[in-house]
Amino acid sequence: MNGVRWRTADTAAKFIGITDSRLRMSEKTNLFTPFHGAGLELANRIVMAPMTRRKSPGGVPGEDVAAYYRRRAEGGVGLIITEGTTIGRPAASSDEAIPNIHSPESILGWKHVVDGVHAAGGKIAVQLWHMGLRREPGTGPEPSAPSEGPSSEGAHSHAMTDSEIADAIEAFAQAAQTARAIGFNAVEIHGAHGYLVDQFFWEATNRRTDSYAGSIAGRTRFATEIVKAIRNRVGYDFTVSLRFSQWKVQDYSSRLARTPGELEQLLIPLADAGVSIFHASTRRFWEPEFTDSSLNLAGWAKKITGLPAMTVGSIGLEGPDFLHTLHARDTDRQYGQHQAASLDSLLHRLGDGEFDLVAVGRALAADPNWVRKVRDGAQDSIVTFEQSTLAELI
Numbered sequence: 001m002n003g004v005r006w007r008t009a010d011t012a013a014k015f016i017g018i019t020d021s022r023l024r025m026s027e028k029t030n031l032f033t034p035f036h037g038a039g040l041e042l043a044n045r046i047v048m049a050p051m052t053r054r055k056s057p058g059g060v061p062g063e064d065v066a067a068y069y070r071r072r073a074e075g076g077v078g079l080i081i082t083e084g085t086t087i088g089r090p091a092a093s094s095d096e097a098i099p100n101i102h103s104p105e106s107i108l109g110w111k112h113v114v115d116g117v118h119a120a121g122g123k124i125a126v127q128l129w130h131m132g133l134r135r136e137p138g139t140g141p142e143p144s145a146p147s148e149g150p151s152s153e154g155a156h157s158h159a160m161t162d163s164e165i166a167d168a169i170e171a172f173a174q175a176a177q178t179a180r181a182i183g184f185n186a187v188e189i190h191g192a193h194g195y196l197v198d199q200f201f202w203e204a205t206n207r208r209t210d211s212y213a214g215s216i217a218g219r220t221r222f223a224t225e226i227v228k229a230i231r232n233r234v235g236y237d238f239t240v241s242l243r244f245s246q247w248k249v250q251d252y253s254s255r256l257a258r259t260p261g262e263l264e265q266l267l268i269p270l271a272d273a274g275v276s277i278f279h280a281s282t283r284r285f286w287e288p289e290f291t292d293s294s295l296n297l298a299g300w301a302k303k304i305t306g307l308p309a310m311t312v313g314s315i316g317l318e319g320p321d322f323l324h325t326l327h328a329r330d331t332d333r334q335y336g337q338h339q340a341a342s343l344d345s346l347l348h349r350l351g352d353g354e355f356d357l358v359a360v361g362r363a364l365a366a367d368p369n370w371v372r373k374v375r376d377g378a379q380d381s382i383v384t385f386e387q388s389t390l391a392e393l394i
């Protein structure tokens with residue numbers, strides 16, 4: 001069986017809910033099939049989803065950040081994607097404890113993180129982030145800088161000029177070049193959840209009247225220019241993932257693409273510009289994206305572009321999705337208990353080739369050894385995610 005490292009097929013089968021001999025017989029891709037593609041060689045299909053921690057004072061990732069990621073590499077994660085890490089724009093960040101990748105101290109800090117992950121046999125990508133108009137004016141390391149986005153949203157926010165757009169594109173490209181130079185295995189552009197890149201994608205936040213707006217092609221222009229600028233700096237043998245989402249922090253039910261045709265208009269220019277992996281951010285991986293097909297958003301991204309795709313959303317967890325989890329943290333509300341969930345339907349979809357990689361967020365935040373325990377069928381010892389996990393994120 002290609003790449004399977006379960007301790008026994010029976011314990012693995014029990015955990016993932018397969019009670020017959022399919023696991024033993026199957027040649028299909030499973031979580032522990034190595035991944036070769038898009039410039040990456042990974043030991044398995046499990047990716048740590050990016051999760052903001054705000055534990056890098058002055059924007060500098062220190063020893064505890066290095067230890068946090070190294071623990072997940074030691075636990076067997078195929079690829080770690082770091083927390084959102086801000087690029088060199090004055091208003092990119094809302095919090096001076098969010099790491100950046102442009103100050104000399106931060107770059108050195110990240111080098112130490114990368115070296116630690118590599119020493120533990122892992123791979124790591126950095127997620128490149130500009131919060132755009134989601135940054136509260138007056139916050140972050142440069143509070144006097146006005147928040148910037150495609151269109152102004154009132155006082156202290158600013159519609160970016162052409163030269164500011166060019167500077168932001170340059171800052172993404174510079175960050176990617178730095179990432180490659182210090183040994184990151186990939187970069188991921190944070191193009192999801194209603195932050196700067198997504199603000200350009202989305203009609204509700206992009207009310208410009210120039211060529212960065214209007215049709216889907218116009219709204220995709222900013223992101224395609226970022227991808228091309230990154231490619232000019234890092235070449236074509238380096239992995240560039242793009243994370244995108246239909247939902248926004250501002251509006252969970254919003255949709256960039258209402259049909260597969262609209263999704264095609266969004267993704268094909270990005271693929272042509274040089275994206276190597278599409279990371280489709282959904283809250284529940286099992287939800288079909290459009291009617292008349294069971295494919296989820298990652299499945300559609302793969303079908304449309306032919307490129308590797310990554311899924312995410314409540315993998316290994318039953319209970320509230322992560323937005324309810326975050327909301328509960330901020331409001332002390334209870335949305336129900338989290339419990340470990342069967343991976344059965346995930347494995348069927350992975351085995352059918354719907355997507356290639358699976359990103360796991362809260363389950364890996366709660367238990368750095370989640371991957372190893374899944375591999376070994378040691379499900380009883382998995383530490384289940386709880387609300388309190390977010391306070392620590394160790």
Ligand SMILES: Cc1cc2nc3c(=O)[nH]c(=O)nc-3n(C[C@H](O)[C@H](O)[C@H](O)COP(=O)(O)O)c2cc1C
Pocket residue numbers: 049050051052053083084127190192243281282283312313314315317321322325326359360361362363390
């Ligand atoms: C504490 C926390 C911080 C997060 N920070 C980020 C982030 O920096 N960038 C990002 O793209 N997504 C972020 N997310 C979303 C996760 O990457 C992931 O998509 C989400 O948690 C769903 O996966 P899960 O159900 O396995 O937790 C965050 C989620 C959590 C719980």
